[in-house]
Amino acid sequence: DIVMTQTPLSSPVTLGQPASISCRSSQNLVHSDGNTYLSWLQQRPGQPPRLLIYKISNRFSGVPDRFSGSGAGTDFTLKISRVEAEDVGVYYCMQGTQFPYTFGQGTKLVIK
Amino acid sequence: EVQLLESGGGLVQPGGSLRLSCAASGFIFSSYDMNWVRQAPGRGLEWVSRISGSGNTTYYADSVKGRFTIARDNSKNTLYLQVNSLRADDTALYYCAKDRTPGAGNFDCWGQGTLVTVSS
Numbered sequence: 032d033i034v035m036t037q038t039p040l041s042s043p044v045t046l047g048q049p050a051s052i053s054c055r056s057s058q059n060l061v062h063s064d065g066n067t068y069l070s071w072l073q074q075r076p077g078q079p080p081r082l083l084i085y086k087i088s089n090r091f092s093g094v095p096d097r098f099s100g101s102g103a104g105t106d107f108t109l110k111i112s113r114v115e116a117e118d119v120g121v122y123y124c125m126q127g128t129q130f131p132y133t134f135g136q137g138t139k140l141v142i143k
Numbered sequence: 144e145v146q147l148l149e150s151g152g153g154l155v156q157p158g159g160s161l162r163l164s165c166a167a168s169g170f171i172f173s174s175y176d177m178n179w180v181r182q183a184p185g186r187g188l189e190w191v192s193r194i195s196g197s198g199n200t201t202y203y204a205d206s207v208k209g210r211f212t213i214a215r216d217n218s219k220n221t222l223y224l225q226v227n228s229l230r231a232d233d234t235a236l237y238y239c240a241k242d243r244t245p246g247a248g249n250f251d252c253w254g255q256g257t258l259v260t261v262s263s
Contacts, residue, residue, distance in 0.1 A: 064246075070248075079238055079254065082251045082252075085247075086247075091243075123188055128248065131202075134190070
């Protein structure tokens with residue numbers, strides 16, 4: 032199975048400041064179709080997960096442009112340019128390249 | 144508006160069974176692969192199973208293989224998960240999730256979840 036490792040596991044951030052979360056996979060995530068199925072999800076307290084970014088860097092519909100994704104191969108990053116109060120929650124990376132699909136442990140974003 | 148609504152969870156004894164359902168609306172259900180993902184209390188996300196749009200192809204996590212069965216009824220726009228031989232570590236909130244595009248492991252819509260509690 033592909034292991035997804037996120038760092039940090041907790042990220043205290045000041046409102047208006049940037050935040051960055053790293054995700055590393057134990058195997059290259061390039062699919063045989065040429066796509067890299069690495070996505071980022073946000074889970075606000077008491078809510079189901081919500082898709083933010085798919086295929087490394089594509090923002091899903093309705094996601095603010097302060098969220099951006101980057102990376103390739105086995106190393107990926109989610110960045111929030113200016114954290115807002117509504118960004119509090121847990122962020123997960125997920126690989127959908129190979130079965131079983133796997134998630135990172137989650138990174139908890141908290142406001143300082 | 145795309146919506147997914149799970150039901151069927153509850154309290155069940157170890158070794159028991161349940162059938163979870165996920166009613167879909169707002170999209171052409173038969174055109175999309177669907178998944179079940181679970182989350183144990185206070186824990187992270189674990190992918191459980193996937194089914195193709197036609198229902199012909201299924202995949203399972205090793206932790207549930209042989210005990211859980213995913214199915215769909217495209218005439219009813221409903222996804223199912225039959226969960227048998229339940230164990231305490233199956234206790235979790237079970238979400239259904241829609242794939243963004245066929246064959247892609249990107250989940251663009253999630254239900255609110257249905258809670259399964261396995262306890263004597």
